[in-house]
Amino acid sequence: MTTLISDTEHQDRTVHRVLLGKKQVLVTEDEPLLPQLERSGILVEYQCREGYCSACTIKLLWGKVDYPIEPLAWVNSGYVLACCAIVKSDIEIALL
Amino acid sequence: MSYSTFNRKKFDSLQEPMFFGENVNVARYDQQKHPIFEKLIEKQLSFFWRPEEVDLSNDRKDFLKLEEHEQHIFLSNLKYQTLLDSVQGRSPNVALLPIVSLPELETWIETWSFSETIHSRSYTHIIRNIVNDPTKVFDDIIVNEEIAKRAVSVSKYYDDLIELVNLYNTLGLGTHHVPERGEVVVTMKTLKKALYLTVASVNVLEAIRFYVSFACSFAFAERTLMEGNAKIIKLIARDEALHLNGTQHMMNLMMSGRDDPEMAVIAQECQQDVINIFVEAAQQERDWAQYLFKDGSMIGLNAQILGQYVEYITNVRMQAIGLEPQFPTKNNPIPWINAWLVSDNVQVAPQEAEISSYLVGQIDNDLDGADFDDFDL
Ligand code: FES
Ligand SMILES: [Fe+2]
Ligand SMILES: [Fe+2]
Numbered sequence: 157m158t159t160l161i162s163d164t165e166h167q168d169r170t171v172h173r174v175l176l177g178k179k180q181v182l183v184t185e186d187e188p189l190l191p192q193l194e195r196s197g198i199l200v201e202y203q204c205r206e207g208y209c210s211a212c213t214i215k216l217l218w219g220k221v222d223y224p225i226e227p228l229a230w231v232n233s234g235y236v237l238a239c240c241a242i243v244k245s246d247i248e249i250a251l252l
Numbered sequence: 253m254s255y256s257t258f259n260r261k262k263f264d265s266l267q268e269p270m271f272f273g274e275n276v277n278v279a280r281y282d283q284q285k286h287p288i289f290e291k292l293i294e295k296q297l298s299f300f301w302r303p304e305e306v307d308l309s310n311d312r313k314d315f316l317k318l319e320e321h322e323q324h325i326f327l328s329n330l331k332y333q334t335l336l337d338s339v340q341g342r343s344p345n346v347a348l349l350p351i352v353s354l355p356e357l358e359t360w361i362e363t364w365s366f367s368e369t370i371h372s373r374s375y376t377h378i379i380r381n382i383v384n385d386p387t388k389v390f391d392d393i394i395v396n397e398e399i400a401k402r403a404v405s406v407s408k409y410y411d412d413l414i415e416l417v418n419l420y421n422t423l424g425l426g427t428h429h430v431p432e433r434g435e436v437v438v439t440m441k442t443l444k445k446a447l448y449l450t451v452a453s454v455n456v457l458e459a460i461r462f463y464v465s466f467a468c469s470f471a472f473a474e475r476t477l478m479e480g481n482a483k484i485i486k487l488i489a490r491d492e493a494l495h496l497n498g499t500q501h502m503m504n505l506m507m508s509g510r511d512d513p514e515m516a517v518i519a520q521e522c523q524q525d526v527i528n529i530f531v532e533a534a535q536q537e538r539d540w541a542q543y544l545f546k547d548g549s550m551i552g553l554n555a556q557i558l559g560q561y562v563e564y565i566t567n568v569r570m571q572a573i574g575l576e577p578q579f580p581t582k583n584n585p586i587p588w589i590n591a592w593l594v595s596d597n598v599q600v601a602p603q604e605a606e607i608s609s610y611l612v613g614q615i616d617n618d619l620d621g622a623d624f625d626d627f628d629l
Contacts (some may be wrong), residue, residue, distance in 0.1 A: 201568055201584055203593045208295065209493035210500060210572045211590075228291055229497055230504045232574055252567055252582050 158246050172219075175248040183243050189221070190238040200251065205239045212238040219247025254421045255350045265354060269512035270505065271447055272440065273353035280355055286511070288501050289360040296363050296494055301487050303374035308381035308480040315382040315478065321547035326478065327383075328544055329465035331393045333488075334375045335403055336461055340368035340454075340495075343410045347450060350417055351443075364498060367491050374484050381480075398543045402536055406461070409453040413446040444518050448506060452526045455499035456533045458492055459569035464537050464558055468544065470592040471553045482592065490595040496569075503573045523575070531578055534566040553586070560585040 158172050174181045174189070176198065183192040190212055193200050203211040207227030213235050221241040231237055236249065259277040266285050268274055284290050318326065344365040352358045379386045393399055419428050419438050430436050466489055473482035509516030541558035549555070560581050567577035584590070 199584070199587055202590050204490070204493055204595050206595070208497050210497065211493075211568060213568070213572055228288065228295065230501050230572070232504070235571075252564075252571065252577060 172243045173246040174243060175246075176250065185242050185244065187242075188239055189236070189241050189243055193238065200238050202239055207237055207240040210237065214238050214252075215250040217248040217250060219243070220245040221247065268353040269515070270354055270357055270502065271348070271351045271512075272443060275350075276353060276355050276358050278355065279359065281359070284356045285354050286356065286501070286505065289354070289356040289498070292494060292498050292501075293356070293360050293363045296360075296367055296491070299367070299487075299491055299494065301370065303370065303377035303484060306377075306480050306483045308378060311378070311478050311480040312382050314472075318477070319548070321545075322472075322550055324547060325468055325544045325550060326472070326481075327389060328398075329468050330375055330379060331389065331396065332399055332402065332540065333462065333465055334372065334390070334393055335399055336406060336457060337368045337371040337375070339403075339406050339410070340457070341365055341372050343407070344368075344454070347410045347414050347417070350421065351447065360498060364495055367495075371488050371491070374488065378481055378484065398540065402461075402540070405532065405536060406453070406457050409446070409450040413443075413450045416443055416446050440514070441518070444512075444515060445522060448515065448518050448522055449525060449529070451499055451502050451506070452522070452529050455496065455503055455573070456529050456569070458496040458499055459572075460530075460533050460537060460562065460566055462489070462492055463565055464541050464544070464562060466593070467553060467558060467561060467586060467589055468550070470589055471550055473592070474588070475551060486592060486595070489593050493593075493595070500572055507574065526573075527570075527575060527578065530566055530570055530575070534562050534579070537562040557585050561589075 158170060169184050169186070171182050171184055174183050174193070176193075179198070181193060181196045181198065183189060190200055190202060190205070200214065201211045203209040205212075207223075207225070208229055210229040210231075213229075213231070216234055216236040220243075221236050222244045223237070223240055224242060225240065227237050227240050229237055256275050259275040261274060261277070263274050265274070265276070265278075265280075266283060268285070270286070281290055315323065315326070342365065344361045348361050349358065352361060376386065379389050383389060416436070416438055419430070419436060420443060423438070425438050425440070427435050427437050466485055469478065469482050469485040472478040503519075505511045506515040507519040538555075538559040541555040541562070544558075545553075545555045561584065563579035563581040564584050567579050567581065570577050
């Protein structure tokens with residue numbers, strides 16, 4: 157469940173759950189999905205890391221993401237560009 | 253209909269399809285039917301680079317130290333890339349400009365193809381710097397059987413489309429008798445089908461065909477060998493990712509029917525052909541890896557690992573245009589390659605930062621650590 161937590165600087169930060177198979181990762185809205193997955197040890201394919209190569213495309217089974225800047229790559233519905241998507245709710249994803 | 257370099261008709265280009273509508277007349281970018289192509293032009297222009305910016309004097313020393321089978325790997329890859337960029341430096345122009353109908357797409361095609369000519373020029377720069385007689389290397393491209401096989405695959409769809417469009421522009425629609433070819437049926441349907449397969453085949457070229465070669469270049473660089481070459485390959489890879497974006501947009505727009513409803517029907521009918529083009533290219537690339545390593549492997553890479561990488565990347569590229577992945581490989585067997593392919597220069601070492609989107613002077617390879625002492629990072 158999406159939760160509000162207060163961090164040490166007394167800022168409220170929204171935290172969402174990302175489900176991937178049997179794994180669960182907590183992410184914030186402060187940065188895109190890709191670096192947060194990487195930090196939790198999940199390898200996602202990438203190349204440009206700025207939204208134009210489409211290498212980081214992963215399946216979005218359910219949930220909401222948002223792009224602060226519209227990426228150049230084509231994104232089909234049901235997919236998400238991990239390098240530039242901000243997670244906006246709990247989501248479930250699948251790799252290739 | 254015959255091609256006109258300045259169509260005198262008055263029409264609303266926002267209502268035209270990407271291809272086979274009116275010939276473009278005014279090169280205007282204030283309004284765009286598909287703004288993505290204008291964005292790609294801007295991005296490509298921001299990527300502009302010149303091969304001479306990269307100093308290759310250390311590569312020459314490195315090359316002489318390579319074992320013979322490693323020299324074979326290195327030169328063969330350069331030859332294959334030379335073939336690919338020879339084709340790409342001209343064919344989008346020759347095949348697509350006579351039939352394109354949107355100004356922003358027309359200019360993207362020209363910008364795209366121009367950037368491929370920079371790649372070709374960079375191969376001359378590399379070859380001239382590492383061997384005494386470049387002619388030997390270039391002359392082999394035409395006679396080398398392994399390269400010839402691939403030349404057929406990368407040019408045949410272009411050539412078919414060009415032939416059909418030539419007939420269409422001179423004789424119009426209908427069944428035409430062509431000497432040594434027999435009856436050729438030119439309908440809007442056969443033209444659009446030839447176009448769709450051409451874009452699919454170019455998409456595969458941009459998506460897969462460079463990557464065995466890229467992997468080898470970066471594997472040398474991981475051993476701190478041929479690092480100037482790796483810098484050039486990084487710049488080429490960045491461009492190729494953008495070209496791939498362009499062909500993926502063309503494919504996806506065609507498949508969606510949003511641009512031209514008839515194209516969606518053709519895309520549906522050709523789906524198996526497109527899958528076959530992917531699978532055939534993947535097979536050729538795996539065979540290429542076998543040829544590269546026929547006399548011995550290099551540290552960190554062998555034909556089997558490269559074959560798996562080809563399958564993996566083919567799956568990724570197929571998914572990007574809504575096709576089912578065709579190979580069992582679900583993970584990248586050489587994940588370290590992505591750190592080399594990444595185009596962002598903010599995150600890399602200061603030396604690397606000299607590769608940038610704007611013009612810089614010649615990169616000096618002989619800087620040692622002391623030269624960076626004054627840098628505050
Ligand atoms: S890594 Fe290139 S689009 Fe995400
Ligand atoms: Fe190229
Ligand atoms: Fe290209």
